[in-house]
Amino acid sequence: MTPGDGRIERALALLRSHGASIRGASAAGAAGDVLAVHADAAQVARVRSIAPRLRELGFRYVAVELGGDGRGDA
Amino acid sequence: MSQTLSDRLERAAGILRQCESVVIGFSGGVDSALVARLARDALGAGRVLAVTGLSAAVPEVQRRAARAFAADQGIAHLEIATSELERPGYVRNDGDRCYHCKSELWPTLAAIARERGYRSVVDGANVDDRADYRPGARAALEHAVRSPLAEAGIDKAGVRAASRALGLDTWDAPAGPCLASRLAYGVRVSEERLEHVERAEDGLRALGFREFRVRHHGDCARVELAPPELDAGVARAAEIASAVRRAGFGRVLLDVEGYRRGALNEALPLVTLAAGRVA
Numbered sequence: 001m002t003p004g005d006g007r008i009e010r011a012l013a014l015l016r017s018h019g020a021s022i023r024g025a026s027a028a029g030a031a032g033d034v035l036a037v038h039a040d041a042a043q044v045a046r047v048r049s050i051a052p053r054l055r056e057l058g059f060r061y062v063a064v065e066l067g068g069d070g071r072g073d074a
Numbered sequence: 075m076s077q078t079l080s081d082r083l084e085r086a087a088g089i090l091r092q093c094e095s096v097v098i099g100f101s102g103g104v105d106s107a108l109v110a111r112l113a114r115d116a117l118g119a120g121r122v123l124a125v126t127g128l129s130a131a132v133p134e135v136q137r138r139a140a141r142a143f144a145a146d147q148g149i150a151h152l153e154i155a156t157s158e159l160e161r162p163g164y165v166r167n168d169g170d171r172c173y174h175c176k177s178e179l180w181p182t183l184a185a186i187a188r189e190r191g192y193r194s195v196v197d198g199a200n201v202d203d204r205a206d207y208r209p210g211a212r213a214a215l216e217h218a219v220r221s222p223l224a225e226a227g228i229d230k231a232g233v234r235a236a237s238r239a240l241g242l243d244t245w246d247a248p249a250g251p252c253l254a255s256r257l258a259y260g261v262r263v264s265e266e267r268l269e270h271v272e273r274a275e276d277g278l279r280a281l282g283f284r285e286f287r288v289r290h291h292g293d294c295a296r297v298e299l300a301p302p303e304l305d306a307g308v309a310r311a312a313e314i315a316s317a318v319r320r321a322g323f324g325r326v327l328l329d330v331e332g333y334r335r336g337a338l339n340e341a342l343p344l345v346t347l348a349a350g351r352v353a
Contacts, residue, residue, distance in 0.1 A: 028327060030261055030292030036327050041311035044304070048330040063296050063327035066315035 007057045011035055014053060020046045033060040041066065075239045079232050086226035087116040093194035093220060097187040099179060100124035100151070101132075102140025105198030105230075107244040108237050109222055110149050113196070123192060124149050127156040127179045130265040131252040133272045135279070143244065154182060164254075165263045169209065171254060176213035184217055196220045201229040248285045249335065261292040270295075270322035277317030281310060287333055288318060294325035298333035 011025050015037065022039040035054055037047050044064050047054075051062040090096060090113050098113060100106045106124075113122045126132075126140045137153075144151035156178050158164045164174035183195050197214055199221040204211070214221065223233060237245035254263050256271045267290055274288040274295060285300035295318050299307040307314060307328060318326045 028291060028294045028325065029258060029296070031258065034291055034294070034296055034327065036294070037330075041308045041328065044308045044328065044330050051331050061296060061329055062331065063329045066297075066311050066318075066326040066328050 005058075007035075007059070010057050011037075011054055011059075014050060014057070015047065018046065018050050020050075027059075028063075029061075031060075033058075035059040035062045036065045037063065038065045075235055079228070079235055082226045082228045082232065083112065083236055086222040086228060087112055089220065089222040089225055090116040090196070093117075093196060093222075095121035095192045095194070096123070097183050097190075097192045097195045098122065098124045099183055099195065099197045099219070100126050100140060100144070101198070101250065102126065102136055102143050102244075103198065103250045104237060104244045104247050105200055105223060105233055107143050107198075107242060108233050108240075109196060109198045110144070111147055111237075111240055111242060112222065114147060114149055119148050119150065121192075122149055123152060123186070123190065125152045125154060125183055125186060127182070128153050129156050129158055130268045131158070131175075131254045131263070133250075133253055133275070135276070136250050139244075139247070139250075143242075146243075152186070154186070156182060159263065159265065167254070167257055167259055167261055167263050169259060171259075171263070172208065172210035173213050175252070175254070176210040177216075180213055180217035180219055183219075194220055196222055199224045200233050201227055256287055257290045258292065261290055266322075273321035274318045274323060277321055278314065281313055281317060283307070285333060288321075289329075290323075294327055295321075295323040296327045296329050298329045298331075301332040304332045 008025050008027060015022050020039065020043055022037055022043065024038040026036050028034040028036040041064055047062060047064060054062045095117060096113050098106060098110050100110055110124050124144050141151065158175045158178045161174045161178060164171055187195050197219050199211060200223040204224060234245050253268045253271050257263055257267060271288050271290055278286050283299060283303055287298045289296040289298060297314060297318065311328060315326045
């Protein structure tokens, strides 16, 4: 799984088709297996409702980015 | 308590009596606490020694709980330093990490048992543990460690029900596996990463959350809150992010599905991929 494999674009399309108000998405984690949705925390319930379908795109975990710009190391 | 559970507890007590005297691998969690109490009741306090292995993977909150429980129950308690962080297989953190940890712990406890005249070493594994991915159980088998709860057919719900009936404060304690279990497979175990996780979880506890995990994925923290606490987590997202960043993480994510036991085991097929990419 790599950033250019289309998973992110498909995840964004799925999220938007379900009415989620999001700023973007990225793959996180050393294995790239976490979908990080860039959105307000208030969107958690909406993202959760389609989490199984998002995981089907090739992610193990679906999460919302809490603040910041999605960059930085642990 | 049901008759079935009562029968199983008696079976566990019988297993402990067969052991004659025991050293218990004692974390202070709900399972090993119940074994310690059953052993004390079945054998007498003089034939029971609870031993807690200490390393950076054991959070202070757990150390305090173990000490308090043993003191409250009148059970002899020994703390020993363990060196799993010096084992390459443990640090590598592939799917066998728990095996390498327990391969450090059980021979140490067996030596203590021999030196002090205890006949057996026992642990707190229950029936449900056998259904989960538990490579540590292989080390227990290799070192002849007995599991009275599992052997008697007692599952986690039974452990909690029995603990409650016996008046143990641990009956509803959240599960508390070691801090290394928060590191995604393939993310190398280090004291620094374990400290970050411990501080982050202390921060969430201070905010009032009760059941959660801070998962370390190498480049981010992924917070899992128990589903009943997820709405509160959304309302306090900024505080969560702040607490976890203060602990040393640069990037904080809130898992939308919440805490689930053994969540990192879902990624085991990716271990080989990840192991080569994480320093």
